[in-house]
Amino acid sequence: MKLETLAIHAGNMVSDSRQPVVQPITTSTTFLHQEDSLIYSRANNPNRLALENLLAKLEFGEDAAAFSSGNAAGMAVFQALEPGSHLIAPDDMYHGLRAQLIQLFKGILSVTFVDMTDPDQVADAIIPETKLIWVETPSNPLLKISDIKKICKIASDADIRVACDNTFATPVFQNPLLLGADLVMHSSTKYLGGHSDILGGALVTKKKDGFWEKVKFVQQTGGAVPSPFDTYLLCRSIKTLPYRMKGHAEHAGILAEYLLNHPQVEDVYYPGLKRHSGHWVALQQMSGFGGMLSFLVKGDAAVADKVVSKLKFFSNATSLGGVESLIERRAASEGPDTQTPPNLIRVSVGLEHLDDLLTDMEQAMER
Numbered sequence: 353m354k355l356e357t358l359a360i361h362a363g364n365m366v367s368d369s370r371q372p373v374v375q376p377i378t379t380s381t382t383f384l385h386q387e388d389s390l391i392y393s394r395a396n397n398p399n400r401l402a403l404e405n406l407l408a409k410l411e412f413g414e415d416a417a418a419f420s421s422g423n424a425a426g427m428a429v430f431q432a433l434e435p436g437s438h439l440i441a442p443d444d445m446y447h448g449l450r451a452q453l454i455q456l457f458k459g460i461l462s463v464t465f466v467d468m469t470d471p472d473q474v475a476d477a478i479i480p481e482t483k484l485i486w487v488e489t490p491s492n493p494l495l496k497i498s499d500i501k502k503i504c505k506i507a508s509d510a511d512i513r514v515a516c517d518n519t520f521a522t523p524v525f526q527n528p529l530l531l532g533a534d535l536v537m538h539s540s541t542k543y544l545g546g547h548s549d550i551l552g553g554a555l556v557t558k559k560k561d562g563f564w565e566k567v568k569f570v571q572q573t574g575g576a577v578p579s580p581f582d583t584y585l586l587c588r589s590i591k592t593l594p595y596r597m598k599g600h601a602e603h604a605g606i607l608a609e610y611l612l613n614h615p616q617v618e619d620v621y622y623p624g625l626k627r628h629s630g631h632w633v634a635l636q637q638m639s640g641f642g643g644m645l646s647f648l649v650k651g652d653a654a655v656a657d658k659v660v661s662k663l664k665f666f667s668n669a670t671s672l673g674g675v676e677s678l679i680e681r682r683a684a685s686e687g688p689d690t691q692t693p694p695n696l697i698r699v700s701v702g703l704e705h706l707d708d709l710l711t712d713m714e715q716a717m718e719r
């Protein structure tokens with residue numbers, strides 16, 4: 353089956369004699385003790401199984417684990433590492449996961465942050481205790497591109513696991529497991545959910561190995577699992593994911609070109625632009641460039657805040673991946689430890705009509 357077909361059909365695991373076409377929501381927390389039956393909803397639930405089956409297929413993995421947020425999914429990977437392990441992470445990564453590594457796992461795991469757009473920096477950071485390389489590409493919020501294949505080659509030579517945060521690209525545009533990664537992570541709050549109304553996260557594994565057993569133990573015993581309703585909603589949303597992503601990417605590509613030619617713009621970060629330093633690598637490993645972009649306005653934080661506040665169709669709010677356009681001055685959301693430039697505006701380009709989006713941007717950028 354092709355992606356569009358899988359997205360529509362792989363999320364159904366209906367076992368009901370009346371044969372509904374859509375997987376019903378099973379709210380029961382417990383199940384009758386019978387051979388092959390589920391036991392308890394924290395360990396497993398029909399809607400979660402349907403979602404996990406769907407995600408494993410979309411990412412070409414053997415199994416998946418759904419969580420109550422993207423952060424919970426990422427944390428499950430870190431918790432599955434032996435204490436004392438070292439990991440290598442990108443200097444530009446989702447700030448919440450970075451905060452986990454620095455604050456929550458302080459004294460338990462050690463981490464080296466490197467510029468992963470340069471694979472040599474990854475190789476140089478490896479020490480005997482290195483057990484995991486965490487990749488995020490395109491990265492949040494600078495849209496940096498890391499070469500997944502090259503990093504996985506370096507990792508496999510040293511017998512190190514690679515996990516890739518694939519939230520920005522989605523399985524529509526990038527499949528890290530096919531490029532050599534062992535694990536894929538998603539914040540399903542974003543494009544998978546697609547309507548800014550579900551919080552969720554997921555991991556997909558290439559192989560059901562011992563490490564994956566630990567991850568599943570963290571999921572089921574840690575208990576940061578999504579509700580039947582949220583997993584149902586995700587299966588519903590993913591049916592339109594391939595078409596939504598085509599729209600997001602088309603709009604983002606045109607908006608990126610528009611901003612690049614705007615006199616008030618200092619720089620634009622979008623991997624689809626030829627001038628983007630990661631464009632060539634993105635062409636090799638992505639089949640589309642996604643719906644996220646960032647740009648630097650000429651001026652300071654106050655100028656950037658003004659642009660954001662004047663927009664009508666781009667809501668000034670954090671998060672991304674919904675059908676509605678969202679925009680924010682990113683450093684303000686990341687708090688005092690941010691490394692993001694103060695004049696950087698991050699845009700999640702939505703599915704409103706492109707003319708409305710461009711007209712709105714035009715009026716907001718007027719000085």
Ligand SMILES: *Cc1c(COP(=O)(O)O)cnc(C)c1O
Pocket residue numbers: 421422423424446448449488492517519520538539540541542551552553
């Ligand atoms: C939002 C996000 C996360 C965290 O996911 P939550 O669902 O908010 O917990 C992780 N990585 C990336 C790239 C994200 O955009």
